[in-house]
Amino acid sequence: HRLALQAVAQGPGATRDGHRVQILANIGTVDDAQRAAKADVEGSGLFRTEFLFLERTSAPTVEEQTATYTAVFEAFAGRKVVVRTLDAGADKPLAFADLGAEDNPALGVRGLRLQRERDDLLTDQLTALARAREATGAEVWVMAPMVATAEEAAWFAARCRDAGLPTAGTMVEVPAAAIRSGHLLAACDFASIGTNDLSQYLFAADRMNGALAHLLSGWQPALWELIVATVRGAEGKPVGICGEVGGDPLLALVAAGAGVSSLSMAVGKVGSVKVSLARHDLDTCRAMLDAVLASTGPEQARAAVVDLLDAEV
Ligand code: PEP
Ligand code: MG
Numbered sequence: 001h002r003l004a005l006q007a008v009a010q011g012p013g014a015t016r017d018g019h020r021v022q023i024l025a026n027i028g029t030v031d032d033a034q035r036a037a038k039a040d041v042e043g044s045g046l047f048r049t050e051f052l053f054l055e056r057t058s059a060p061t062v063e064e065q066t067a068t069y070t071a072v073f074e075a076f077a078g079r080k081v082v083v084r085t086l087d088a089g090a091d092k093p094l095a096f097a098d099l100g101a102e103d104n105p106a107l108g109v110r111g112l113r114l115q116r117e118r119d120d121l122l123t124d125q126l127t128a129l130a131r132a133r134e135a136t137g138a139e140v141w142v143m144a145p146m147v148a149t150a151e152e153a154a155w156f157a158a159r160c161r162d163a164g165l166p167t168a169g170t171m172v173e174v175p176a177a178a179i180r181s182g183h184l185l186a187a188c189d190f191a192s193i194g195t196n197d198l199s200q201y202l203f204a205a206d207r208m209n210g211a212l213a214h215l216l217s218g219w220q221p222a223l224w225e226l227i228v229a230t231v232r233g234a235e236g237k238p239v240g241i242c243g244e245v246g247g248d249p250l251l252a253l254v255a256a257g258a259g260v261s262s263l264s265m266a267v268g269k270v271g272s273v274k275v276s277l278a279r280h281d282l283d284t285c286r287a288m289l290d291a292v293l294a295s296t297g298p299e300q301a302r303a304a305v306v307d308l309l310d311a312e313v
Contacts (some may be wrong), residue, residue, distance in 0.1 A: 001158070002280075009095075009267055009274045010039075011274075011275050012042060013258055013273070014231040014278065015280055016278055016280055017282055019253070021256050021260065021262065021263060021277060022042045022043075022045070022261060022263070023041055023043055023262070024035065024044055024045030024046075024151035024240070024242075024262055024265075025045070025264065025266070025267045025268055025270065026044070026048070026242060027047050028047070028263060029051050029291050030071045030072055033072040033075040033076065034265075036075075036267045037076050037077070039265070039267045040274075041079075042078035042079060042187045042262075044072075044079030044264065045082050045192065045242050045262055045264025046084060046192070046242035046264045047072060047081055047083045047084060048084055049087075049179060050086065050088060051085060052068060053088060057096060057099075058087075059096050061090045061120055062124050062131075063128075065128035066131045066132050066135075069083070069128055070131075070132040070152065073136040078138060080140075080141060082206050082255065082264070083129060083142050084111075084143055084171065085115060085122060085143070085145070085156075085191050085244055086125060087111050087145035088110065088111075088158075089105065091106070091208070093111065099114070099117060104296055110146055111145035112146050113146060115144070116155070118182075121212045126142070126159060126163035127163060129142060139167075140165065141167040141169060141189070141190060142169070142274055143168070143170060143171050144169075144171060145175055145194070146197070147171060147174065147184065147268060149176065149177075149180075150183035153184040153188050154188075155187070156188075157187040157188050159273050167190070168189055170185070170191050170192075171192050171194050172193045172194065173200055174197070175198070178193070178226035178227070179229055179246065179250070181231075181233030181234050181246060183233075183237075184233075185235075190237055190238040191230060191239045192240040193227060193243060194249060195223065195244060196244055196295065197243070198243065198293075199218075199220065200216065201214040202220075203220070214298065215240065217298040218248060218251050218298075219251070219292065219299070220297075220298050220301075221301055223298070225293065227260070228258050231258055231260060238261045238262065239260055239261055240261060240262035240263065241255055241260050241264070242265075246265045247263070248262040249272045249276035252273045252276055252286070253277065253288050253305070254305065256277060256282060257285030257287070257288050257290075258289050288305045291305055292306060
């Protein structure tokens, strides 16, 4: 039995009855990429590119960025890499793109909003990504952080395609984006739910404030309402999860039940998530999602899912 589970941890992610869920790694540096590529993942579902930009006095050049992206794509050798364009602002200020103090930086000019103010930064980043993709032949998907409206998503997708990057997507981190995912996806190829920020904005609860951890729990039924709405609106286009929720073995079952097509997580979580999926059928995962949605709060939701685990094993 143990050997069978080890074998399962080595194949692609799937439920016991064979429903595939792509298992991907979150990365933030070339080192991360090389480490993650050694794991049995189908690629990276979130390449955070901020490390290239933070703690420096001038923006990285196109050449410098091209070299880094090339190294990351080479590490994954043909596997998929979902690149998130610069997510600065809020808690991650840039010395060379200071738009002035904000009273509420988490609600300010961050993510895609900053990219639109500083189009030169986005142009250089997309140019470098297109060159690295060209040089390596990698499967490169590009997505924007902090998208709130269909107009923003369409603007970003057009910028990607103009730069020679054919697969463009939107993160879903703002409740408005989740509710209107179909409209956002009209111009995009895929969506990726960032549950960390989505929870923060859904519950009006600062994600850095430990006193609010219960509101930010991945078991909150309201969070799952938005995940379900995102998948439904996507009408079959891929919807992944790349926030903390993606790396929880029990929540991975709920995500499979919700029809999420990929989960991206810290590489250390990959084995336990795959084993968890391989132990349960899709119908059980769907029952788990229903149980979460029917719950009054996170503790009850988790307990209901654990009951269903016991029922099946
Ligand atoms: C998220 O918000 O869930 C996410 C994946 O992005 P980050 O944690 O980098 O804000
Ligand atoms: Mg985020």
